[in-house]
Amino acid sequence: MVVAIGFEGSANKLGIGIVKDGEILSNCRRTYITPPGEGFMPRETAQHHRQNILQLLKESLEKSGLRPEDIDVICYTKGPGMGAPLAMVAVVARTVAQLWNKPLLGVNHCIGHRFARVLKISNDPSPGYNIEQLAKKGNKYLQLPYCVKGMDVSFSGILTYMEERTNSLLKAGYTAEDLCFSLQETVFAMLVETTERALAHCNSDEVLIVGGVGCNIRLQEMMGQMCAERGAKLFATDERFCIDNGVMIAHTGAEMFKAGMKLPWIYSSITQRYRTDEVEAAWRDD
Amino acid sequence: MEGFELIRQGAEAKLYKGLYLGKPTLAKERFRKKYRHENLDLFLTKERMKAENRAIVRCKAFGLRTPAIYLVDFNRRIIFMEYFEHNIVLKDFIEISPVEVLTRLAVNIGETLGKMHESNIIHGDLTSSNMLLVNKNDVDSFDNLDDLSLVLIDFGLAYVESSAEDKGVDLYVLERALSSTHSTADRMFPKILEGYQSYCPSEFKEVFNKYEEVRARGRKRTMVG
Numbered sequence: 001m002v003v004a005i006g007f008e009g010s011a012n013k014l015g016i017g018i019v020k021d022g023e024i025l026s027n028c029r030r031t032y033i034t035p036p037g038e039g040f041m042p043r044e045t046a047q048h049h050r051q052n053i054l055q056l057l058k059e060s061l062e063k064s065g066l067r068p069e070d071i072d073v074i075c076y077t078k079g080p081g082m083g084a085p086l087a088m089v090a091v092v093a094r095t096v097a098q099l100w101n102k103p104l105l106g107v108n109h110c111i112g113h114r115f116a117r118v119l120k121i122s123n124d125p126s127p128g129y130n131i132e133q134l135a136k137k138g139n140k141y142l143q144l145p146y147c148v149k150g151m152d153v154s155f156s157g158i159l160t161y162m163e164e165r166t167n168s169l170l171k172a173g174y175t176a177e178d179l180c181f182s183l184q185e186t187v188f189a190m191l192v193e194t195t196e197r198a199l200a201h202c203n204s205d206e207v208l209i210v211g212g213v214g215c216n217i218r219l220q221e222m223m224g225q226m227c228a229e230r231g232a233k234l235f236a237t238d239e240r241f242c243i244d245n246g247v248m249i250a251h252t253g254a255e256m257f258k259a260g261m262k263l264p265w266i267y268s269s270i271t272q273r274y275r276t277d278e279v280e281a282a283w284r285d286d
Numbered sequence: 287m288e289g290f291e292l293i294r295q296g297a298e299a300k301l302y303k304g305l306y307l308g309k310p311t312l313a314k315e316r317f318r319k320k321y322r323h324e325n326l327d328l329f330l331t332k333e334r335m336k337a338e339n340r341a342i343v344r345c346k347a348f349g350l351r352t353p354a355i356y357l358v359d360f361n362r363r364i365i366f367m368e369y370f371e372h373n374i375v376l377k378d379f380i381e382i383s384p385v386e387v388l389t390r391l392a393v394n395i396g397e398t399l400g401k402m403h404e405s406n407i408i409h410g411d412l413t414s415s416n417m418l419l420v421n422k423n424d425v426d427s428f429d430n431l432d433d434l435s436l437v438l439i440d441f442g443l444a445y446v447e448s449s450a451e452d453k454g455v456d457l458y459v460l461e462r463a464l465s466s467t468h469s470t471a472d473r474m475f476p477k478i479l480e481g482y483q484s485y486c487p488s489e490f491k492e493v494f495n496k497y498e499e500v501r502a503r504g505r506k507r508t509m510v511g
Contacts, residue, residue: 141323146330148443150411150459189322193298200297201377201415201467225321230295 002257003066004073006250007053009089010081010109012040014049016060017246018071019254025064027247028056046084053092060246068100075253078106079274086270094268105253105263106270108279109244131180132216138181140174146186151197153190158183188219192226205232256282287313298334298442303369306356312369315362316442331363334442338365341407341444348405350398351420351437370437372421374428377414380468387431391419392474396481398436399460403453403493404486410443412460414467450489454496457482461501 001021008015012032018025032048034040061068076093079086090106097104145157162179169179195207207227209220220236227234259282290304290313302313316331335358345352353368376395380388395417402409409416419434421427428434447453460478464471483490 141325143325143329146326149455150413150443150463152459152462185323185326189326192321197297197411200295201413201463222321226319229317229320 002072002254003070004075004250004254004257005060005071006107006246006248006253007074007076007089007093008109008244008246008249009049009053009085010077010079011085011244012045012048013244014052014056014085014089015244015246015249016053016056017248017250018060018064018066019247019250021254022251024247025066026060027245028060028063029245030056042082042084045082046088049085049088053089057092057096068096068102071100071102073105073253073257074100074102075105075107075249075256077109077249078269079108079271081109081272083270083272086272090268090270103257103262104265104268105256105261106268107249107252107256108274109249128213128216131184132218134177134180135184135218136177136181138175138177138179140178140181141185142169142174142178142182144182144186146190148190148194148197151194151201153194155187155190158187184216184218188216188222191219192222195223196226196230199230199232205230206235207232208235210237287315296440306366309356310369310371311356311366312353313364313366315364317363332360335360335363335365337410337444338441340446341409341441342367344405344407344446345402345438345441348401348407350402350405350407351435352441353437353439370418370420372424372426373418373437375415376417376419377467379419379428380414380470380474385470385473388470388474389477391431391436392477393481393484394431394436396478396483397485398438398481399457399478400482400485400490402438403456403482404489406446406448408445408447408452408456409438409441410445410456410459411440412456413463416440450492450496451500453493454498454500457493457497458500 003018003020003025005016005018008017012034013029014032015027015029017027030048030052032040032045034044074093074097076090077086078090094104096102145161147154147157162183166179170176199205199207207223209223213219214236220234223236224234226232261282287302287304290302292300293303294301296314298319299314299316302315304311304313306313316334318331319327322330339355339358342352342355346354353370355365355367357366358364359366379391383391399409399412416439418437418439419428420437422433422435457479461471461475464475468474479494483494
């Protein structure tokens with residue numbers, strides 16, 4: 001039985017979760033919300049995390065009903081992400097690991113996350129969520145730049161295209177809702193198409209959507225249709241697990257811990273770039 | 287699709303095998319993708335069918351082996367093309383072949399890509415799934431590399447472009463596809479570059495520099511610090 005606590009703060013969400021053998025005991029989160037039309041900057045984000053992390057840690061422990069001595073392993077996000085928030089969260093993880101005298105593990109985190117800035121869409125709760133709500137009301141499709149290169153997508157061009165034309169399009173009878181709708185249809189079609197390419201290339205029949213954008217119902221619906229057309233299975237989930245959270249770090253860390261992985265103190269670093277395929281998956285045997 | 291049987295569902299099309307004017311034929315149907323907006327789907331399907339045909343015709347003109355096009359039917363969204371009876375997909379060949387064979391084959395792949403780029407054809411989706419090895423003697427044997435010829439397929443994302451940038455991206459896409467699929471990729475890819483260089487030494491330098499540039503600005507690369 002492994003009890004793991006996970007610290008996640010690679011972007012504007014700060015999450016601390018505790019898991020016990022796959023069972024979630026707590027999953028607490030604070031989000032740093034910026035003013036409409038602005039993104040989050042490393043320094044301010046780190047500051048937000050710094051101001052909230054101790055309170056959140058307390059909350060997470062209380063919710064789980066555990067005491068520090070019940071915990072077996074401390075897990076934190078090693079990367080990828082923004083340097084300052086990552087470093088800030090890692091410092092706290094290292095400190096509690098020493099205070100409680102527990103082993104420490106660095107975990108790889110993977111995320112993908114702008115148009116909201118042009119239309120000055122609210123960042124509360126998240127710009128993507130608000131685009132989704134607006135897009136539901138749009139129906140006039142505007143053709144936008146569409147660019148896939150092999151299994152990669154290129155969004156460069158879309159933002160410029162929209163930025164240059166937003167005002168004239170709004171005057172020409174397209175509503176902000178229509179633009180959100182067209183943007184979502186185009187970008188998601190690219191994501192679904194490249195996913196399908198990857199499925200065909202790898203002879204796989206399973207798709208898992210995660211990340212903040214993964215909560216988008218339209219993306220899940222499109223991905224689901226693609227999967228249905230080729231007899232594949234889609235795994236999608238809701239905001240508790242899609243959005244950055246501490247539980248995913250705790251759970252991954254617990255698997256690593258069970259597999260006997262150890263992280264020497266001097267290697268408890270962070271890295272802004274950390275590819276998913278650089279991780280040795282010692283906890284799996286397939 | 288009378289007389290045609292479904293053999294596979296690829297990334298963007300259903301593939302059927304049958305006879306067309308007495309010849310073994312592959313029918314590639316870019317069926318309607320319900321997940322995307324109807325206008326976008328129609329636009330993309332037409333673009334890709336045109337791209338595929340243009341690139342294949344251009345390849346033929348420059349002496350590169352690709353399936354021959356028999357008929358293009360925009361209304362039914364189908365291209366009828368040559369079917370190779372005795373073929374193995376490169377991806378499967380890589381998995382069953384020793385490294386010595388693969389490095390030798392890689393040089394050959396590099397030469398073919400050099401020739402394709404020299405003709406200003408950008409493939410757009412180079413992977414080990416989009417190359418076939420076809421037995422020249424019409425038998426199902428893939429042991430002897432000298433009996434096999436390399437055939438490029440799936441030109442749906444292809445276009446004509448002379449810039450070193452696009453050629454560099456093409457190579458980068460291939461490198462990424464190989465390294466995420468095959469453990470032998472790090473042995474093969476340098477040999478591919480070697481073959482490319484030997485085929486077009488004059489152009490290679492610029493393309494290679496661009497490739498390195500693209501590689502350096504790619505988002506998902508390794509960086510320490």
